[in-house]
Amino acid sequence: MAGLSGGEESATHVEHEIRLNDPQTLYRHWEDSQWSPFAIDLSTDRAQWGQMEGEDRDLIFFVLSSLMVAEERITTKFSGLVGAYGSEEEATFLSTQQVDEARHMQFYARFQDEVVAAPDAIAAHVERARGQVSDAFRQIFDVELVRAHERLVQEPASMDAKVRFVTLYHIILEATLGLTSFKFTTDHLSREALLPGFVEGYSRIHHDETRHIAYGVWFLREAVRSRPENAETVRETLRDLLPSVAASLAPPDAGSGRDFEGIGASSESISAFALGGLERRLEIIGVPLSSIVA
Numbered sequence: 001m002a003g004l005s006g007g008e009e010s011a012t013h014v015e016h017e018i019r020l021n022d023p024q025t026l027y028r029h030w031e032d033s034q035w036s037p038f039a040i041d042l043s044t045d046r047a048q049w050g051q052m053e054g055e056d057r058d059l060i061f062f063v064l065s066s067l068m069v070a071e072e073r074i075t076t077k078f079s080g081l082v083g084a085y086g087s088e089e090e091a092t093f094l095s096t097q098q099v100d101e102a103r104h105m106q107f108y109a110r111f112q113d114e115v116v117a118a119p120d121a122i123a124a125h126v127e128r129a130r131g132q133v134s135d136a137f138r139q140i141f142d143v144e145l146v147r148a149h150e151r152l153v154q155e156p157a158s159m160d161a162k163v164r165f166v167t168l169y170h171i172i173l174e175a176t177l178g179l180t181s182f183k184f185t186t187d188h189l190s191r192e193a194l195l196p197g198f199v200e201g202y203s204r205i206h207h208d209e210t211r212h213i214a215y216g217v218w219f220l221r222e223a224v225r226s227r228p229e230n231a232e233t234v235r236e237t238l239r240d241l242l243p244s245v246a247a248s249l250a251p252p253d254a255g256s257g258r259d260f261e262g263i264g265a266s267s268e269s270i271s272a273f274a275l276g277g278l279e280r281r282l283e284i285i286g287v288p289l290s291s292i293v294a
């Protein structure tokens with residue numbers, strides 16, 4: 001299935017995202033991209049999970065926990081953007097993204113039900129998974145995202161609130177953190193022939209995410225073109241968030257000598273991948289990274 005397997009980030013990939021960028025086109029793609037989190041075979045995953053051990057299992061458990069919490073946050077902290085739509089086509093696309101995020105949360109909850117833990121309510125899975133996530137992760141998902149979403153709910157007509165929210169949600173969470181986590185996790189699992197059902201579901205999710213990110217880049221590029229002050233809001237949001245982003249890309253228990261080497265990736269290669277993608281998207285939006293960190 002082309003486009004669902006590899007996690008290779010490239011300039012071509014970014015250009016592809018941008019070409020498929022207006023909300024009506026993205027909505028039409030959504031109609032052709034339906035999948036069910038309950039149709040994926042998890043039987044091999046269940047057998048393998050029981051036999052996995054050591055650091056490999058710990059790191060995968062950490063990633064699974066982070067994904068469970070992240071998708072709960074981004075499902076329940078999104079509706080404000082649907083209410084802040086600028087056209088009927090944009091309202092349509094944003095409604096589909098709301099459905100996608102709920103579907104992603106359902107897939108990770110099913111994985112907890114059937115592979116990692118025992119059947120339980122989503123809230124209970126999220127609560128247990130929260131024991132694994134870092135302070136930097138909490139700062140982004142529980143403080144910054146919640147604050148940006150609450151403001152958008154209160155001020156749906158504020159372009160400033162919408163630009164801040166999309167910069168945080170689509171550019172930082174989905175593109176910078178999400179695509180990076182996808183690439184290194186699925187590269188490792190595919191190389192080791194581990195958890196094939198999880199890789200299939202995560203690849204479906206990734207396919208949805210590239211559509212969401214394409215919307216974010218489209219919206220911000222239009223916003224910056226039509227009102228140059230919006231560029232300053234993008235810059236401000238990134239300046240506020242980049243320290244927590246860098247910290248959340250670090251491995252768990254950073255400082256104690258532990259690394260993501262267990263999944264075949266150095267901290268340097270992870271940061272370089274995340275920063276490279278961010279840099280290319282900001283270039284297209286019209287707010288180069290050099291204007292933020294200079």
Ligand SMILES: [Fe+2]
Pocket residue numbers: 071074100101104205209
């Ligand atoms: Fe998602």
Ligand SMILES: [Fe+2]
Pocket residue numbers: 100101174208209212
């Ligand atoms: Fe998404």
